[in-house]
Amino acid sequence: MINAILVIGGLAALFGLILAIAAIRFHVKSDPIVDKVDALLPQTQCGQCSYPGCRPYAEAITNGSADINQCPPGGQTTIIALADLLGKDVKPLNPENGEEQVAMVAVIDEKECIGCTLCIQACPVDAILGAAKMMHTVIAEQCTGCDLCLPPCPEDCIEMVPLAQSIDSWKWPIPESPVIRGSISK
């Protein structure tokens, strides 16, 4: 009896020790799920999900305080990918957060720009170039189309335009689906 208790107790203590060492040795600082969720988000940093950027939204999804359908720039593709990752059901985009749109890019009307630097401060990805009292311009390749530079502009000289299609970005369309003949047993 005593032996059995000692053996089981000893084993429990040993495994407990191993687990404790493993927990310290293989400690992961950030939540790996947050990273995975963050990798699926489009990184526009637009805040339409009501969180101040993609990573905060990823954190909110992971701890269950946000749903997976709050990202309009990502649209249905992102929702499907998130549902796939988290084992949730696919649902349509929450209309409260906005609608899925074509990719946009900000354009500054350079004649109107007074060089106030307000848009530069607003840009989450540093995609606007300029200095005080100097004309500003948008680095189109880096612009995520988040709209955040529009409200601070005192001159209303920033416009969102759909990303122009070029030969490089052109894609073959999906062919029309085959015709399903209504009555085969005619």
Add this chain to the structure above:
Amino acid sequence: MSTTRARIWPFFGGIRLPGHKSESLGKTIQAHSLPQQLILPLNQHIGLSATPAVKPGDKVFKGQLIASASSSVSAPIHAPTSGTIKAITQHPTLHPSGLNAPCIVLEPDTQEQWADTIKPNAHPLQIEPETLRKLIGSAGIVGLGGAAFPTRLKLETGIENNIDTLIINAAECEPYITCDNALILERAAHIIEGIQILLRALNISRCLIGIEDEMKPAIHTLKQALTLTDETDIRLVETPTRYPAGGEKQLVKTLTGKEIPANGLPSDIGVLCHNVGTCYAVYQAIRHGIPLISRIVTVAGPGLGKACNLEVLFGTPIKDLIQLCGGYVNDKTDLLIGGPMMGYPVNSDELPIIKSCNCILVGSRSTKTEQTVMPCIRCGECVDVCPAKILPQILYWHAQAKEFDRIQDYHLFDCIECGCCDYVCPSHIPLVQYFRFAKNEIWSMEKEKLKSDQARERHEFRNQRIEKQKQAIEERRRKKKAALENKPKNLADDPKKSAILAAIERVQRKKSVADVEPKNTSNLSNAQKRQIKETDERRKNNKSE
């Protein structure tokens, strides 16, 4: 010398197609007259666009460089004739999208004056291999079989991978296309010399020329040209006439028995593949110093007056070529760039010919497209003909469902888009278009992923910077506060302040004694007084004047 019946390793699948070759063969290659203007897209090849080296209004000579290669994966462009640069502008180009791309517009002056940079070489085979590769690159040569991959880069990868065999693709397997065939019939000796130059540029001696066994006259001509050279390591190999025998992977398999690995290149298995048209371009560039400014284009199809092969300057609009071939048979015709199997439709005949365009087909697919697309019945015909040994039917299901992960598990990227599955499908499903769609979606997703990774990096960097700035401000504020708190109450205790106070006092003391008489005017002699008076007078006079 060549031995005809060499051993071959036939590839899997493929189909026997009606050739329609005789329609454009049998006539000599016609040179095309100068069009009103030439439109030269900056991107006529795989890779980055060339950078313009001229500006509007410039006068250029024939063969002069007008756009230089912007990276190693790019090719320069030369003026096809002498004339004036009218503009560098957006213009629709030969592309399935029909979208605009930057082009150089050249107005010919009909003088055909060659640039003085054109230098022929009497002994091309004595040039160093490295110099040869450089010359081939600067002549703007790209693969003329259709893919338009910069030839110099291909040669360099061959050198890096120590390849031992050069394979020349003369198996023009698509129906209607005869531009390579016509080139062999008329200029076989030049092609052989081009091959010799390529062999020297690669530092190897073994070469296999793959040609379809039904191209009898071309085989005969090549054999004769080979007997005239003392070359012993160039061999002509006849391959069965079966589409797509001229596909790079299929030809390499047929000639060497080795398969190019998935996502690999021919150089991975020690071979390099070049088209006969490219060999001719290499000959022209090295022997005569003429850069790539023209190519042979087959103009054929049921909707055309008479099919023929034309030697066309790049930038010539399609409609000029069609006019020369007797014009359209009826009003409503389709235009296909490339052959009936792999070509893509375009909706305008104003588009200019570019380096990759080997054939213009007029109204040939109409019979196929009019058929109603029906659901897949899983007959498996497509699997039997697929030369890439993949499962088109499964790929089709996944492409339709947009399951882009699953589709890659079934080796979508091994598909060479030959169109065999389309051709045999009893339900007339445009399978290849589904595969192109899926490939494009996957590429675009990869691009987007790259962009979003960049955005994440930039956002994180910005957050860090703002945090740093905040800390710096806080630090400054803290220091200032500490300095204020430590400030001595009495002014005299602060050495700086006391120094300032002392200086102020000194100045005030000086000011207070400034009103006394100048000491140097007392006790003057009479002569000195007179001199002062004279000087004062003179000064007064000067002033009044």
